[in-house]
Amino acid sequence: MTSAIEITGLSHYYNKGTPNEVAAIKNANLRIEKGELVAIIGHTGSGKSTLISHFNGLLKPDEGKVFVDGKDIWQSKESLRESRFKVGLCFQYPEYQLFEDTVFKDIAFGPKNMKLDDEEVKRRVLRAAQLAGVKPEHLDKSPFDLSGGEKRRAAIAGVMSMQPQVLVFDEPAAGLDPHARKQLIDMIKSYREQTGCTVIFVSHSMEDVAYLADRIIVINQAEIAMQGSVSEVFSRGDELTSMGLNVPEITRIFLMLREKGYDVPKDVYTVGQAVPHIKRLMEGGRAI
């Protein structure tokens, strides 16, 4: 089976050919399988955004290749355009891209660009609205009359309506309050469950990463520093800290307990997972 996205030897430079040349991403190799939910983490300026902008050909690699669904996207104009629809990219603060006079029309912008017939466009808009949690009564409203969280959902629906095989989110919950944040993260989770599509998301919130992701890719100083399952990556807490990243608070507690000599695993990252371990400690069932 082909991978959803495969990247080989990818490098991208800013100010190429000048003395100020800096690598935004260098020699990146990665493979994201169909149906995976992958988190990309890294501090600001590490190259995360540059990397994801290559997934749908918004940026052209200076070196290396990008394959979407097994196809080299830079092979031809058609393959490039196809990649735009196969990989949906949802940027940070997507509500700032809304422009139509109704939510429905805005969500329809992508499918219309795909030159689908009206019937299909409508079908996709309704499906996307449902997946993104846009209330049906909002579809005929102006997007600018919605609240912040509702605007965000409408904008996300505008990407989902292209029915991409891969959906990429850059900081989907940035700026939302904890409740709205939780709802949005749950929405992404149920989107994956309902559609089975590949989802990639960039996040600074390690709690969200722990809750959502199957696998984590860590970017540091323009390079892929780590790749692995959530527990593998979070168990290397010290390395993450040295990259200006964090681990979830629970993981930090467990790492601190280990330092004190307690026998607890280092791949615990949610409150639910943590409770039985601490209970065991408190009951004195501490096996050394």
Added chain:
Amino acid sequence: MISGMIMDEKIIEFNNVTFMYDAEDEETGVVSAPAVKGITLAINRGEFMAVLGRNGSGKSTLAKLCNAIYEPYEGDVIVEGMNTREEENGDKIRRKVGMVFQNPDNQIVATIVEDDVAFGPENLGIEPKEIRRRVDEALKSVNMYEHRLRQPHNLSGGQKQRVAIAGVLAMQTDCIVLDEPTAMLDPVGRAEVLQTVKRLNKELGITVIMVTHFMDEAVEADRVVVMSSGEVVMDGTPQQVFSDIEKVRAYGLDVPQSTALCAALSIKENVLNAQQCVDVIDRICGGVK
């Protein structure tokens, strides 16, 4: 708590304050309900107060009522004895209470960092030499002095916010109100801003009112106020507020994971961060033999 400082002098008082946006003003478009209603609240001098609440709970409005930008619909806001309703007080109040906003890009006026910090004192008509001194001092206290000649658009989000804070410091206000200053920042920028704010509060004794979404920032405050539907629904120390997990969650907020873990283990103590959590567990288990 702050040592050696009188905490019971009130710097800002809200007396039964109600405020509503008029129809064409608010970007959300929803206008009928008041943004804040019947708020009575006193902020003490030297206090670090965090304001929590969901989007639309009225916390931003509360912040903007503090320095006479908004005038209450009902009730009074008194800043150091001056009523914000009286127009001639506006300028005087803004010399006492400075504001820092969420989007760092939309509050920086000048194209060079130090010129921006000078903007406030220049408006106040301060002597040029004195402005220079204040600007240098303000930039040093937010650790941005070495960046004073850079252009704001080349700075990181955390650095921009620190410049904005320096801009308020240079006006030598007694109180600084920050409206979600870290919402658009990454964890590094958030930590920079929080450290700066804490230091200003502890070392310079500046009263801080900080609106935030982040529980880990709120636990650093002396006092936490939770708002919901325009009303103050919880008010106390972080320990007091976060000990009532059910209530906090009901208002659409969360508690730090450490607090949640201890609650799940039925540990009665008030734990707010990882270190405290580890200490409590260590004590209960009696250490490793």
Added chain:
Amino acid sequence: MISDITIGQYYSGNSVLHRMDARMKLILTFASIVAIFLCKNFFSLGLMVIFTVAATLLSCVPAKMVIKSLKPIIVILIFTAVLNIFYTTGGDTYFKWKFIEITEEGVNTAIFMAIRIVSLVVLSSLLTYTTTPTLLTDALERILSPLKVFKIKVHTLAMMMTLALRFIPTLIEEINRIMNAQKARGADLETGGIVARAKALIPIFIPLMISSFRRAYELAFAMTCRGYTGGEGRTRMKQMKLRVSDFIACAVVCALVGGIIALNIYFEAVI
């Protein structure tokens, strides 16, 4: 891309030009630009070129940056040169084919105009390279302040300029961001006729307008909070004081203008 816009970008340094009074610099730059157009022959133009090169060297701005500032005008430069070569006729004919004719005067005018445009751009970029935008608008405000008599709001104009300069990079970033977001939704900005392309700009233009209004609103709010009430009663951190070096510079530019006029009289005009 963003980094290509160099006009209006300050190059921090401490050269003689950097230390000059911004008002004097502004006036002298204006005077020397006028001088460029006084030149009537290659001798006076040569003097102008020497002045421009000397000023560049004095500024300590790397030659590469100065050359970079010429990049945006290359098209205009080539365009005017070509126009001049073909449309100005007179003197010896160098080349003739059907209706195309290249003459001595055409070539002279082309070279002359090219040098004029280059000096003009170099001198004005030197001004912006060596003066912070704040100082520049400040200087403009002070120079124009006599206009207050005519009820012209000089301070407001200067503040508008400062804010425009401040927000240019922010808005360019914003445009890039919106363009990428719409491209990711399959917006086609590159192909199609004029109408199609103009239509394709709507999804970019509307979000840009909305966010600009939001910015303006927030900025006005922030400025009020920082005690801004207009130009009345404001002081300035950076004072402006004329020094000996400013008067020397003034004398140099006067000499330049005098020299150009003298050379114009002494030698035959070519333009």
